Amino acid sequence: MRVKPFDKLARPMERSRNGATQTMRAPTIRDVAERAGVSKSLVSLVLRGSDQVRDEKRQAVLAAVEELGYRPNAAARSLSERRTRTVGVLLNDMRNPWFVELLDGLNSRLHDSGLHMLLADGHLNRRLGEDLTRTFVDLRVDGLIAVGTLPAAEALRTAAGQIPTVVAGAREPELPGVDVVANDDERGARLATEHLIGLGHRRIAHIAGRGVVGELRRRSFEAVMREHGLAAEAVVEQGDLTEEGGYRATVRLLSARERPTAVFAFNDIACVGALSAAEELGLQVPRDLSLVGYDNTYLARLRHLWLTTVDSAGHDVGRRAAQCLLDRIADPARPGEVVLTAPTLEVRGTTAPARG
Amino acid sequence: MRVKPFDKLARPMERSRNGATQTMRAPTIRDVAERAGVSKSLVSLVLRGSDQVRDEKRQAVLAAVEELGYRPNAAARSLSERRTRTVGVLLNDMRNPWFVELLDGLNSRLHDSGLHMLLADGHLNRRLGEDLTRTFVDLRVDGLIAVGTLPAAEALRTAAGQIPTVVAGAREPELPGVDVVANDDERGARLATEHLIGLGHRRIAHIAGRGVVGELRRRSFEAVMREHGLAAEAVVEQGDLTEEGGYRATVRLLSARERPTAVFAFNDIACVGALSAAEELGLQVPRDLSLVGYDNTYLARLRHLWLTTVDSAGHDVGRRAAQCLLDRIADPARPGEVVLTAPTLEVRGTTAPARG
DNA sequence: GCCCCTCTTTGGACCGGTCCAACGATTTCC
């Protein structure tokens, strides 16, 4: 289908059908001023809450605003103030419920400071985030938050040179002057692994994820196993962030000669895949196989799944990331910081003591 | 925690630490003009792709743009063009994966037309959408899309008077001059119910949702049952859109004297709750109880759940809603339209022939 | 050589706000 470019479309609100629907323009600050019998400067003062205005005039202005249904024009304000009160959020993948939770935290904190969130999903817009960062630069957003690991690290570096930037919920890229806020993956992986070892499991597998986060969790898993003298019992199988990946990895694991009695999956979604695989191969969870996920998304909380999982506190990560951004807006020159939140273990129905 | 108002924060990008990090301003169109040795009007022409410009000058301008790293200021452009190239999306609940899918469709179509999406989640911002619509009005978005049933119908009515508006993925509110794009709930409920009847089920329950959508599906379910002479076998239990609601409704259904052999749930999430309840009460799905969900979200596609469900084509609904909005922007005076997409049935693992 | 026409280019008004220097009217102080 050929797409009609927007340029060719009529301008909004120029209802030019016939005489009936007239072209009515939104009232401006000057209209309000005229109606209230004051200057536009005074109106501006009142609207910005100055206390240098006589009460009588203030009332007149507010009345005029009410009567005309006046609403300030954000574009004009941004242009003049040289600030948009908007932060751009580059989202890796809105389908991942953990990111949604993070977003929630972000939003709550930003909203408190009178900032709006402009969302863009890099997964939807094929452009891999390159165009999106550019768009945000054009919009002169006051700050930029990259949620999750983005494909376009280079574009982000460029943008970070001009706009206060924070990476949230990912460990990369580490760029100069960019804060990184995430959960402590090493600690989380340790919690999961020690939980399984504490239940008496010895042969434990890990379904690994990609990227820096995947590596951190895997290494921590291996380290903990080594600490307990179980280096030889540690199995790592590469998966990805999908259910399918978790499923296939688990099928491979369970077809091996020496089956693991427990699996620590990179995230909840992969863990659900593992659950399906176990069931399909006739194993009962947690009797025959213990499973631990990561993220404590609502998936893990579904009664029918009820996964034991590491809670990586997405909401908290979001709130802290927002705080970091606010600090960075206040002082753009401060050096980049890495903030890690402490994950906790949420024990549910997919882990049990090892048999025998 | 006291929140520092944004007003008190430094303006972005005025890096004023010491002499080292200087206050560098983003280049404007005038800087480009000067560098290229032409007027700003000419630069504007080049940037907007006019063919009335001599090639030599065009090259000079483009070179200057490149050298300075010039990026146009969106706020200034909006102010002057009286158009933002942005549509506001009021999202009922980002946690519902079906809406995410719809958003995807929306985004793809809007992006093709050079429009950006400004997302706001009414569920996150407690303000119930009232403030959000106002914010969108302030921003002078070119269009408004309400995704899902919003609590603030009145605010939406007001906004719709000023901004082209479309409701997507919900059937209410029906307002003058507002299009409604959704899947055909009556048809979807019919597909589900007839599927179950076709499998030989007679005593069939429906876990009903709230609002107009809930009512449409329930009525259609009842109508189909009546058509097959099963009016007396139709059971309706009120649920809500959560897993918990589906769980509880199912517990009630299965504790009745005459148990249904099949349940048609309002949506996938409620269906998962039903699945848990059945399992907990010792019933095997689909052997002892057939289940049908609605929406075909990725939940339904998880191997471990593998729900038979009605596919309500979120992506398609999103794309059509975007098209409606574009049409409405082009001609704001056109009367409101109701567009329904045809759902399909996705048969998976939770339905089977009735026993006996 | 002059006039008209087409093709490019330009100055400046405008979009709707913010912000600052300046101003008139009081009040305060000596």
Added chain:
DNA sequence: GGAAATCGTTGGACCGGTCCAAAGAGGGGC
């Protein structure tokens, strides 16, 4: 009573673009 300080208000420059009327530059026809 006059100078200084305070308070409330205002005009106008400015933010960075778009857009339009009009100016300039050539070219062709008579």
